Amino acid sequence: MNHPVATPEQHAHELAALDLIEHPTVRAAYRSVAETWLGRARASEAMHRRFAAAYEEVMFSAAVWSSNQDPLRPKVTTITRLAHEVDGRRVPGSRWGIDNPDTVYRVVPISGEERYVLRGRVGAHRMTENYFTLWNDAMGTVDVCDGRRMHVEADGSYEITVDADEAGGRPNHLRSTPEAHELYIRDVLLDWGCDDPNTIEVERLGGPPATAALTLDEQAEATAAMMAHFADFTGKLSHGMYKTPPNHFSLAWTADHTGAMRSQVYVAGRYELAPDEAFVVDVSDGGAEYFTVPLSNIWGTTLDVLDRTGSLNKAQSRPNDDGTYTFVIAGQDPGVHNWIDTGGLPEGILTLRMAEFPEGGARPDLAATGRVVPLDRICELGLPMVTRSERAAQLAERRAGYLRRLPEVTA
Structure with a gap:
């Protein structure tokens, strides 16, 4: 069987x-956008x-x-992958x-005037969080x-229909509109060792495409435009984070715009630390089955x-012991299990995401707070510790x- 990703x-x-990024139009965009x-x-x-790396x-x-933006010729493509090799060529x-x-992100172009069916199979170990979001541009x-x-069949297979009609008894249906632009699919792997991404294939129903595919030159222009958009989007996002004071959480929200999930709670902030300091984050998850605490740079890529x-x-x-969680963000190993490693970056962005709350929403104890603590005082906090061998494991x-x-990464 094919690998799901x-x-x-x-x-x-x-x-x-x-090959596309070697086109002169795209190379020029690389320079100008940077x-x-x-x-x-x-x-x-x-x-x-x-x-440079980001x-x-x-x-x-x-x-x-x-x-992959042609809704008449849709593919399922995965973004936010790490570097790897394909046929002896390095893929960034x-x-x-x-x-x-934690997330395998996949995109499928959609037109509200077309009909589609997605077919696939869930893994043996189903994910805690998994959403097929149809969104506008x-x-x-x-x-x-x-x-x-x-709805999933006994053998793990499923179908999801996408068109402008009502479901009409179809169990997994996304109702599109003239504004429908794309499917954005999040397979969230809580347990990296067990959770399996879905396999996904897409078929556009109906006759042959009514218009020709983009030429290489036209595609290069579209790529250059998206490069500028990605830089502008990320720059604004980081600027918003950096308007808040360092080492402080003050932003919590739910949303269903600009790529956010309406069912998630976001707690965002930034850290700024001296070499002998740590940023300690206390989390009460409000009953969330899933949460993640990742670090990123201002260029929009997560750290190692x-x-x-x-x-x-x-x-x-x-x-x-009381069911809460405490994380220590630091550039040096503080010896605690819940160490989030800055990789030597003395400042950065923290975007804590919580999801899959009990029916009725998050419990009132939902909270995330942070404080700066000297590294040599971390041992006084009574946190779960690890030995060197346990860290290596x-x-x-x-x-x-x-x-x-x-x-694709074998070493």
Whole structure:
């Protein structure tokens, strides 16, 4: 069977995107967008050092995404992957927009005038959070199918229909509108070692496409435009974060616009630390079955999540005796289990996401607060600790779990 993410279609699309980014129009956009973004960002020296690697990912993500925008010829493509190889060629990462490291993000172009069916199979270990979101061109929600609760046949197979008609007895139906633009699919892996992404294929129903596909030159123009959009979107997002004071959480919201999920609660802030300091975050999840605590830079890519603990979710964390969770954000290992590793970045963005609350919503104890603590005082907090060998085992388990969705990386 094909891997649910590393499909032949995905690989062919990534290789085509590698060729696309060599087009003169796209190369010119690489230069101009970088100049504009750096000129606006007012980034620190530490952030400047992260720009080149992050920029490569954000721009490649724009190439991957923009080249699957034809609703008459839809494909299922995965974005926000880490770097890997396909047919001996290096494929850059494609993270952008402060991604969630637990999530396999896939996109499918949709027209409200067309009819589609998605077919696939759920994994043996179903995900805690899984949504098929139909949205407009401003990332506003048109309709949502809850993959965790959708109808699935006994063999694990499923179908989701997408068109402008009412469901009419169809169990998994997304009702589109003239504004429908795209399906944005989130497969959220809480347990990296067990949770399985869905397999997904799409078929447009009806006759042959009424219009021709974009020429290479037209596609290059579309890619250049999306590159500029990605940089502008991320720049505004980071600017909003940096208007808040450092080492303080004051923003919590739910939303169904600009890519946010209406069923999630977001708690965002930023840290700014001296080498001998840690930012300690206390979380009461309000009954959420899922939460994640990831770090990112101002360029919109998360930190090292493969070989460092640049994020931790609920399954990867140890609770306190009272059921709450405490995380220590620091550049040096403080010896606690719930260490979120800054990878040497003394400042950054933290976007805590909580989801899958009990019926009726979050409990009143939902909260997330942060405080700066000297590193040499962390041992006084009474937090779950780890030995060096336990840390090594934690990181080895983390890497093995992540590579289940990135089988191209073998070392």
